[in-house]
Amino acid sequence: QKEVEQNSGPLSVPEGAIASLNCTYSDRGSQSFFWYRQYSGKSPELIMSIYSNGDKEDGRFTAQLNKASQYVSLLIRDSQPSDSATYLCAVSNTDKLIFGTGTRLQVFP
């Protein structure tokens, strides 16, 4: 079992829809959770961090964390073609960040 798992996609959504990206992790001791966006040929860009159970909203992005289910998700409201990218989930214990392999999101007009 991989430590951090994401569906590789692609996840295709129409412009204006809600995109829902999911991530599960295996280490129950994980304390911090991050979402990165990576455009093709570019480096990852931090878009959200979440540390407590529940929802955290930032603009069109909402991160959701459920530690009991070992599940973290990212919702993108009003999806735009410019949101088309690979979204990486990262989970940390005290030592280091562990990344999932990413979900490719395609937003079509």
Next chain:
Amino acid sequence: KAGVTQTPRYLIKTRGQQVTLSCSPISGHRSVSWYQQTPGQGLQFLFEYFSETQRNKGNFPGRFSGRQFSNSRSEMNVSTLELGDSALYLCASSLYPGGSYNEQFFGPGTRLTVL
């Protein structure tokens, strides 16, 4: 505030050679982590430096090494290059060491091609 910088951006080397990559963190950040990204393996942790000391190391052979200077700038070195070392090498900077409650910000990366 300037972001993380990495040099060079692109490198082409041949098998058996060695290479040194450089990373300058965000001003005020004292921790630097290095990652290797390949299409097959995704982002893999190489090592982390804080206050000139290696704090943590991933599961890579000893050919991969690094160091950090007193100004927090870091270098990583790969000796005896192999074809499989072709990858995007990413440096990430953070205020503190470790992963907990500690946001990491990536540089643009160095694309290494080994022929």
